[in-house]
Amino acid sequence: MPRTVRVFHLCAGDCGACAAEVWAAVEGTPELAWAATPQAADVVVLTGSVPTTSRGALLATYTTLIQGRLPVVVVGRCAIDGYPFGKGGIAAQPNIEARRKVDGCPPIVDTVAEALLEAARQPRIIAT
Amino acid sequence: MSYLLPLGPFHPALRSPQRIVLRADGDIIQDIEHRDGYSTRNIADRIRRFDLARSYTLINRICGVHSHHHALAWTMALEALAGLSVPPRAQVLRTVAAELERAASHLQTTAVVFDLLGLGQVQRQLFALREWVLAAMQHLTGHRLVVDFARPGGIQVDLTDEERAAMLRLVRKPAAMLYRLIDRTITRRAFTRRVVGVGTLLQPAAETLGVSGPVGRASGIKRDLRTDAPYASYAEVKVAQVTQTGGDTYARIMLLLLETFDSLQLVQRLLEQLPAGAWQGQVVEALPPGTSSVTVEAPAGPIRHTLVSDGTRLTTLQLEALGAPHRLVLRALLAGQLVENAAVIVASVGACMTCAED
Numbered sequence: 264m265p266r267t268v269r270v271f272h273l274c275a276g277d278c279g280a281c282a283a284e285v286w287a288a289v290e291g292t293p294e295l296a297w298a299a300t301p302q303a304a305d306v307v308v309l310t311g312s313v314p315t316t317s318r319g320a321l322l323a324t325y326t327t328l329i330q331g332r333l334p335v336v337v338v339g340r341c342a343i344d345g346y347p348f349g350k351g352g353i354a355a356q357p358n359i360e361a362r363r364k365v366d367g368c369p370p371i372v373d374t375v376a377e378a379l380l381e382a383a384r385q386p387r388i389i390a391t
Numbered sequence: 392m393s394y395l396l397p398l399g400p401f402h403p404a405l406r407s408p409q410r411i412v413l414r415a416d417g418d419i420i421q422d423i424e425h426r427d428g429y430s431t432r433n434i435a436d437r438i439r440r441f442d443l444a445r446s447y448t449l450i451n452r453i454c455g456v457h458s459h460h461h462a463l464a465w466t467m468a469l470e471a472l473a474g475l476s477v478p479p480r481a482q483v484l485r486t487v488a489a490e491l492e493r494a495a496s497h498l499q500t501t502a503v504v505f506d507l508l509g510l511g512q513v514q515r516q517l518f519a520l521r522e523w524v525l526a527a528m529q530h531l532t533g534h535r536l537v538v539d540f541a542r543p544g545g546i547q548v549d550l551t552d553e554e555r556a557a558m559l560r561l562v563r564k565p566a567a568m569l570y571r572l573i574d575r576t577i578t579r580r581a582f583t584r585r586v587v588g589v590g591t592l593l594q595p596a597a598e599t600l601g602v603s604g605p606v607g608r609a610s611g612i613k614r615d616l617r618t619d620a621p622y623a624s625y626a627e628v629k630v631a632q633v634t635q636t637g638g639d640t641y642a643r644i645m646l647l648l649l650e651t652f653d654s655l656q657l658v659q660r661l662l663e664q665l666p667a668g669a670w671q672g673q674v675v676e677a678l679p680p681g682t683s684s685v686t687v688e689a690p691a692g693p694i695r696h697t698l699v700s701d702g703t704r705l706t707t708l709q710l711e712a713l714g715a716p717h718r719l720v721l722r723a724l725l726a727g728q729l730v731e732n733a734a735v736i737v738a739s740v741g742a743c744m745t746c747a748e749d
């Protein structure tokens with residue numbers, strides 16, 4: 264496990280609350296830090312209900328830079344199944360594989376931090 | 392040599408996804424392309440199919456960071472249609488929640504800018520101050536963000552005397568800490584050399600482009616709905632009209648820090664003179680026919696909710712974020728600037744697109 268876990272944030276159509284709580288989790292936890300790009304990250308966090316407007320950008324980033332390389336932690340109820348913005352989230356995206364799902368609208372900061380650390384602690388995915 | 396440099400749609404400087412493509416020549420940005428709309432969730436359309444009791448679930452989630460302001464505008468528009476009045480205690484507590492939300496939002500924006508400037512110590516202090524403010528918000532509403540607080544004719548939960556005392560303790564300390572932080576940072580060379588004269592938007596250009604909110608006030612536009620058209624309890628308290636004339640990144644950061652300080656002072660004053668009495672709001676079951684439009688001064692600029700009711704249901708709902716930056720504003724800010732300053736300039740605008748992309 265790396266000493267500092269670097270987090271890349273994918274924000275696809277959320278209200279900003281989960282993004283703010285992920286920000287608070289990373290800033291408030293010494294073991295967590297930001298990654299500017301997915302290449303520099305140890306874990307990817309996804310927030311938002313993945314509406315049609317951001318689906319293309321999200322899937323392009325995911326399939327080219329993340330799939331098979333990095334664990335994805337899904338944060339927030341709308342990122343899990345789209346509620347209350349209608350059907351959506353990763354429930355409607357079978358391509359995206361989530362290592363952890365953190366429920367809540369928005370979830371508690373400590374739970375987010377713990378999920379990010381735990382996802383990065385598990386054995387690294389080896390690209391095939 | 393001319394080249395293109397993309398910023399986003401997923402970038403640490405951006406509060407919500409948007410794509411800014413910088414067209415640069417050497418180190419200098421010549422032009423930009425801006426694409427937004429990544430957070431569009433069709434909330435205005437969905438709410439018309441909801442009953443009014445369930446509407447708050449969505450209204451509070453237009454923007455999670457500015458949720459109370461959206462709920463406030465929505466509630467005031469419902470009250471105007473239904474002809475409801477609000478007791479003074481509820482008005483004061485609504486104003487307290489609004490000012491706490493403003494302080495938390497401004498602290499987040501400034502913390503991100505200081506992080507991008509490499510001033511981690513200041514960023515950590517601002518983050519700690521924001522946590523204090525959010526703890527006070529939790530005492531008031533039960534939540535840090537997405538505070539489901541306003542209801543037609545009042546508020547959702549009351550504040551006990553113990554919680555009021557705890558809130559006052561939580562707000563007094565950050566106000567004093569922030570004052571010292573502003574005093575220390577204002578002339579710090581590591582800060583000023585990266586922000587003074589960077590990303591300048593002077594008043595004539597800001598007026599022409601229709602800039603409002605904190606970005607407009609940093610360019611010298613004295614426009615703030617809290618003083619120009621007071622709502623809630625703003626008529627009874629003196630809001631400091633903070634403006635800067637520089638229009639650069641320095642002016643924007645100083646304006647946000649000074650407004651945060653004023654917000655914390657306002658919260659203290661309002662809580663100290665909190666009137667007793669009725670507070671409870673209730674869900675409106677039916678709306679009389681008519682139109683109502685309410686604009687409130689949200690942390691990132693004014694937001695307007697316009698409702699049209701036919702007597703049985705809402706037929707039209709229009710949500711507008713008048714302060715959201717558009718392509719021309721971003722081009723005016725970024726053209727002619729160094730590429731290395733682009734992220735700092737964009738972050739200093741606050742660029743909250745979720746308010747605009749309902």
